[in-house]
Structures are given as C-alpha cells and as structure tokens.
Amino acid sequence: MLNPMDLTIAIPVRNEERNLASCLQAIGSDLARQVVVIDSGSTDATAAVAHTHGAECIQFHWDGRFPKKRNWYLRHHTPTTGWVLFLDADEILTPAVKREITAALMSTSHQGFLLSFTNYFLGRRLRGGYPLRKLALFRVGEVEYERIEEDHWSHCDMEVHEHPIVPGSIGLIRSRIDHRDLRGIDSYMAKHNQYAAWEAHRLFSHRHQPHTTASWKPHQRLKYRLITSPWGGLAFFLGSFFLMGGWRDGGTGFAFCLFKAGYFTQIACRLRELEQLQTCRQQGAKGA
Structure with a gap:
C-alpha cells in the first residue's frame, strides 16, 4: 500500500x-499517515467514535465568515504530508478505491x-442517474476551496x-467510493433544504457581483x-431518469430523481424570492 x-x-x-x-473502519491503517476528524461541536458520540478508531479529533467553531471548515483546516492545521483527501463521514473507501489511489499517488504529475x-x-445502491464525481484529493499547499464571502447568511459551516x-492538471480515480448515509430520509431532506438555501444565496450574490464567476468551470456555468x-428541476429529472438510466432502479430510482429535481426547483424558487425581496426593499427606499 501507499507509504x-x-x-x-x-x-x-x-x-x-x-x-x-464505518468510514474510519474502511480507511484502515495502511493507506494514510494520519486521519483527522474535524468536528463542529457535535452533541452526540462523534468525538468518542473518532478516538476509538485512532483518529485525531480537532474542534472547529465557525464565526459565519471565511474560512469555513476545510479551508480553516488547510490554513491552521496544514497537513505535513504531500497529499490530503477530504472524505465525508458517509463516504466509504472500497478496497478498489484504495488500490487505485495508492497507484495514482506513487507516480503522478497531477495537482x-x-x-x-x-x-x-x-438502503439501495443505485445503478443509474448522473455520475457523481468531486475533486477532493489534492496536493497540500497548492490548492484551496474557492472563497465565497457569506457574512452570516448561511448556516453551512x-x-x-x-x-x-x-492550478495544474487533474486526474480521475475511476473506482467508486460508496456514498451511503445511514441517518435516514429526514436527515437527507434537512441537509438538502440547507444546501438549497445556500445555493440560492450564492447565486443571488453572483448575479450582483458578476466578477465572482470568473473562475467557474464550463460545467459549473x-x-x-x-x-x-x-x-431546471424538470430538465434534471428527464436527463437523470431517462437518459442516464435512473429507470433501471425502478421505484427507488424514480423517487431519487424526483427528490433531486425538487432540490433544483427549490433553489430556483428561493432565488426568485430573494430577488423579489430586494425589489421590494428598493421600492420602499425610493418611496421613503
């Protein structure tokens, strides 16, 4: 395995x-020099679970502004290793993924x-729908997450x-990490409700500060x-369920695509509401 x-x-x-x-057990002891859990004041047994599995646990307290948790960790607890991999607690490294990461990092020019x-x-592994990929493995000291000034309008820390x-080239780990949240549908819905509010505020901000979109990649645009x-929600549903094979998962696939379509529709409606509120404020200011 990897040094x-x-x-x-x-x-x-x-x-x-x-x-x-489950996340920590899947990592094991032979892949990484260090495993760090960055906790935001959990009120359950999260910290105890981290310590039980030999992970370092550090506490993060967000003040509502930049930096958030990942950038804060990179700046204030900079890893001493050459690479850092950010995992969520509901992401499980499979043996195939660990082998591919090991082989990739042994000899690569990618950043x-x-x-x-x-x-x-x-509870079911989905075969269809849009492929899920994200950039979460990169060289230490060369990469940070994009800076978005929030000033307390979000609760996402x-x-x-x-x-x-x-700044450089990007490779691809093709073996798949299992993304499996054990907290149930209530957690899923609450999480995406929070994400939708964040996305709407972000888009609202970008509409009034066009220069902030300069770094967006084509797929982001x-x-x-x-x-x-x-x-957009309808477009996502049609593409995910019909074009990308969500139908292969039957009723579960239909429900998943419908939930995601609702999420995108919620973002659009929240954005429209923010625009309407701003218009009302401007009209009120003019009439004052």
Missing part, C-alpha cells in the same frame, strides 16, 4: 456517530484527482459546493444556468 507519509485523510463532521465508524462515487438511496481551485429556472 503512510504521503497522505492525510480529513473528515469534516457534525453529529455523525451513525456514519463515522488533484476527481473521485467517483456510487449513490445509495433508501463547511464547504459544500465550493470547488477546489487547482451550465449547472447554474439550469438551476436559475424552475424548469
């Missing part, structure tokens, strides 16, 4: 006692790697959809062009 001196695995968490043990994921929904800014319209 333990090469890699740190960082896991940002809050109240993840149900997921964290970062996209990771591939398999989704689970209602961790970078969720902020993208790492990579397409995504945000779609979800600024209520029709």
